[in-house]
Amino acid sequence: MQVIRTVEAMRAWSLQSKRSGRRVGFVPTMGCLHEGHLSLVQLARRTADLVVVSIFVNPTQFLPGEDFEKYPRDPERDEALCRGAGVDVLFYPETGAMYAGDHSVFVDEQRLSSGLCGASRPGHFRGVLTVVAKLFNCVQPDVAVFGQKDVQQARLISRMVRDLDFPVEMVVGPIVREPDGLAMSSRNQYLAPAERQDALCLRRALDRVEDLFAGGEREVERLLAAMMEVFRAIPSARVDYAEIVDDVTLEPLQKLDRRCLVVLAVWVGKTRLLDNTLLTP
Amino acid sequence: MQVIRTVEAMRAWSLQSKRSGRRVGFVPTMGCLHEGHLSLVQLARRTADLVVVSIFVNPTQFLPGEDFEKYPRDPERDEALCRGAGVDVLFYPETGAMYAGDHSVFVDEQRLSSGLCGASRPGHFRGVLTVVAKLFNCVQPDVAVFGQKDVQQARLISRMVRDLDFPVEMVVGPIVREPDGLAMSSRNQYLAPAERQDALCLRRALDRVEDLFAGGEREVERLLAAMMEVFRAIPSARVDYAEIVDDVTLEPLQKLDRRCLVVLAVWVGKTRLLDNTLLTP
Numbered sequence: 090m091q092v093i094r095t096v097e098a099m100r101a102w103s104l105q106s107k108r109s110g111r112r113v114g115f116v117p118t119m120g121c122l123h124e125g126h127l128s129l130v131q132l133a134r135r136t137a138d139l140v141v142v143s144i145f146v147n148p149t150q151f152l153p154g155e156d157f158e159k160y161p162r163d164p165e166r167d168e169a170l171c172r173g174a175g176v177d178v179l180f181y182p183e184t185g186a187m188y189a190g191d192h193s194v195f196v197d198e199q200r201l202s203s204g205l206c207g208a209s210r211p212g213h214f215r216g217v218l219t220v221v222a223k224l225f226n227c228v229q230p231d232v233a234v235f236g237q238k239d240v241q242q243a244r245l246i247s248r249m250v251r252d253l254d255f256p257v258e259m260v261v262g263p264i265v266r267e268p269d270g271l272a273m274s275s276r277n278q279y280l281a282p283a284e285r286q287d288a289l290c291l292r293r294a295l296d297r298v299e300d301l302f303a304g305g306e307r308e309v310e311r312l313l314a315a316m317m318e319v320f321r322a323i324p325s326a327r328v329d330y331a332e333i334v335d336d337v338t339l340e341p342l343q344k345l346d347r348r349c350l351v352v353l354a355v356w357v358g359k360t361r362l363l364d365n366t367l368l369t370p
Numbered sequence: 371m372q373v374i375r376t377v378e379a380m381r382a383w384s385l386q387s388k389r390s391g392r393r394v395g396f397v398p399t400m401g402c403l404h405e406g407h408l409s410l411v412q413l414a415r416r417t418a419d420l421v422v423v424s425i426f427v428n429p430t431q432f433l434p435g436e437d438f439e440k441y442p443r444d445p446e447r448d449e450a451l452c453r454g455a456g457v458d459v460l461f462y463p464e465t466g467a468m469y470a471g472d473h474s475v476f477v478d479e480q481r482l483s484s485g486l487c488g489a490s491r492p493g494h495f496r497g498v499l500t501v502v503a504k505l506f507n508c509v510q511p512d513v514a515v516f517g518q519k520d521v522q523q524a525r526l527i528s529r530m531v532r533d534l535d536f537p538v539e540m541v542v543g544p545i546v547r548e549p550d551g552l553a554m555s556s557r558n559q560y561l562a563p564a565e566r567q568d569a570l571c572l573r574r575a576l577d578r579v580e581d582l583f584a585g586g587e588r589e590v591e592r593l594l595a596a597m598m599e600v601f602r603a604i605p606s607a608r609v610d611y612a613e614i615v616d617d618v619t620l621e622p623l624q625k626l627d628r629r630c631l632v633v634l635a636v637w638v639g640k641t642r643l644l645d646n647t648l649l650t651p
Contacts (some may be wrong), residue, residue, distance in 0.1 A: 100537050107388045193481040194499070194533035200474040218475070222503075226535040252475035253500070254507040286618070304567050 092179045096187075099180050103229040115230030115257075118142035118147075121161040122170045124264040130174045132262045134141040141228050142171050143180040144189065150216030156174035156183035156348060160170050161278050163202040168238040176312050180228060187223060195219045196253070198245050201339050203315060205241050205352055206363075209329050217242055218249050225255050235255075238272050240350060240365050244339060260288040261279050264364070266292070272364045287325045289356045291364040294319040294331070301366050307345045309333050320355065336367065345370055371453045377468075377508050380461050384398045384510040392419040396511030396538075398502060401425035402556035403451045405548040410515040411455045413543045417599045422509050423452050424461040426468060431497030442559050443516055461509060461605050468504060476500045477534070479526050482620050486522050486633055487644075492608050499530050499563065506536055513539040517546075519553050521631060521646050524618060530551040543646070547573070553645045560641040569638045572645040575600040577614070583649050588626045590614050593640075601636065609634035610642060626651055 093099045108115050114137025116129045126142075133140045144167055151157035164181070171179045196218040201207075206212050225233070233250075235243045243261045250257050265273045270292035271285075280288055294316040301315055313331060320326045334341050336348040345368065352365045374380045395418025397410045407423075414421045425448055430440035445462070452460050459628065477499040482488075488495050494635050506514070514531075516524045524542045531538050538582055545552045551573035552566075561569055575597040580595055594612060601607045616631040633646045 096535055104537075108386075108388055108391055189532065191481065192533050193479060194441075194479045194530045196475060196477055197532070198475045200472065223533075226537060229537070249475045251470065252473050252504075253477070254377055256385075256507060256510070301589045343633045 090176055091166075092168065092181055094181050094183065094283045095188070096182060099178075099182075099227045100229075102178060103227070106139055107229065112231045113137055113191065113228065115143070115224075115228050116140065117143045117145070117224050117233070117235075118161065119146045120167050120333045121163055121278070122167045123181065123265075123273045123275065125238065125273035127170065127174050128265050129236055129262045130171075130176060133232065133234045136258075136260065137230075139177045140175070141178040141180055141230065142176045143181055143182070143224055143228065145180075145184075145220065145224070147216060147220040148184060148188070149219055150213050150232055150236055152210055152212060154275060154284055155210075155280075156276075161275055167348070180224075182227075187220070196222045196249060198232040198248060201245050201248055202360060204339060204341075205330055205332065205334070207241065207356060209354060214242070214245055218245060221246055222249065222253070222255075225257055229345045229354050230257055232260055234262055237261050238264045238363060240352065241339060244337075254301070269295075272362070274362065276360055276362070280357065284325055284358045284360065288360075289324045289363055290319055290323045290326050290357075291353050291355055293352055294353065295364060295366045298333075299366060299368070302345075307370070309342060309345065312345075312351070316353075318349075323357075325358050329356060331355075333368075371449075371460060373449065373462055374533075375462050375464065375467070377463060378479075380459075380463075380508045381510075383459060384508070387420055388510065393512045394418055394509065395421045396424070396505070396509050397421065398424045398426070398505050398514070398516075400427045400441065400556065401448050402444055402559070403448045404546075404554045404556065405555035406517055406519065406543075408451065408455050409455060409546050410543045411519055414513065415456060415514045415543055417513050417539075417541065418511075418548045418606055420458045421456070422459040422461055423457045424509065426461075426463055426501065426505070427466075428497060428501040429465060430500055431470070431494050433491055433493060436491075437560075440554055442556055446608075447600070463508075473500065475586075477503045477530060479529060482522070482526050482529055485570055485620060485622075486611055486615070487635060488522065488614065490635060493506070495523070495526055499526060502527055503530065503536075504540055511538055515541045518542050518646070519545045519555065519644060521633065522620060525618075544549055551577075553643070555643065557641055557643070561638065565606055565639045565641065568604045569641075569643055571600055571604045571607050571638075572634050572636055573641055575634065576632060576645060577649045580647060580649070583626075588651070590623060590626065593626075593632070597632075597634075598618050604638075608637040610637060612636075614649075 114133030169288045197215045202214040298312050395414030478496045483495040528540045
């Protein structure tokens, strides 16, 4: 495995790969890798000849007061995991290499980004799209793999790929869960033991909705009420949002007459957790 | 010369060119080509193995009430000119092929775009950067050539290339002028014969500043006043802006102690004309 630390070296590698006609798969991450990330690497391997993983904790997607400083970093472990997963290139740029002091160009989305995490974290997706555009231009992948856990992010990046004509195929990998059902996330590390237990309320709320839906319930109000009941039982849990939205537009649905997403963002103590599930009528 | 009308076909061509190891030069235009454009094609030919010219009158860079509808279009003449100039590919997408009905992703710049044309035409450069990002992703050029006449645009695109890491080398070609000094522009066609004569006031104002500067004048106020005197003599001329700015930051200068640009936007009748010149102390 090659570790590349500069934009120039990454670009030179990409140009050579293009010339050799080999298909490059790309998994952008913020490091602190877990099995969720590694499942995306496996997906990339399945469709590409070479796999690049980037690790970059991107400052522009954190809001002031968020956890940029304390976001978990473990470069040695990450490198070992990538080696073990058969990654060909680990792209590991420094912050200074990615953002000039007078950086002033951003990529912004104006519809899908207005609700959900976009409403709670204004500016977050502008940072995400900007850094993904930069990474796409550095790596020039043929296919890029993102996780369904951050579903709004995945939808927004697909929209960016379409609207800015990036020559990149998008693949979204399913959520990987701990044995007890908690969706894997680097931020799970923040949870104290009691909170770790409380955090199962997200999966429980989704289970509840899935059960009701399987039993024929189609009233959005009743499904949302059933989820809120689950959260009310957990004092450490504070719902940021719990919605049922169109799978494509991410707009709240009145009627469950098409594929939709149940999307959750819930604070457990000081940790904000995401989860979601797809309902297909 | 190959004429390509779809994003998919353009992309396939680009991928093949990359694999063949040939260097692609790119000149994006809005058509209605003149010698200014053709000089950019020659610059591209000098540094690249293959030259792509795009013609696309980009709706998102026109404000409501501007001249999008009446912007001059002459596809047959443009095609003949490109053939004559030895262009390899003419990329000629339709509006519907470039913008989905629910297009929602834009590229925006937040410093260099605030003054000059950015102040007079809010949203204009967002449209320009968005379409250039799209065209770069379709054509994947190694080098792109823009004209110095639209200097703020050229500086903004250079900034976008830097900030979003586009693997593209930027070249800016000098202003090409009519024999009497008027900077070439597709919009010169709008000028009635009397206005065409009045339009020379831009070049005259720049001449005046260059002469004073050569004679040692370094007071911004006096240089600007000398230009305004030229414009006051022409009743059909209305100055949108006339400024002396830093060549890099495009911010107004107090002291002429570094390379700077004298930039003009002047309405002559209903036609808005641009011109500029570089002063090097």
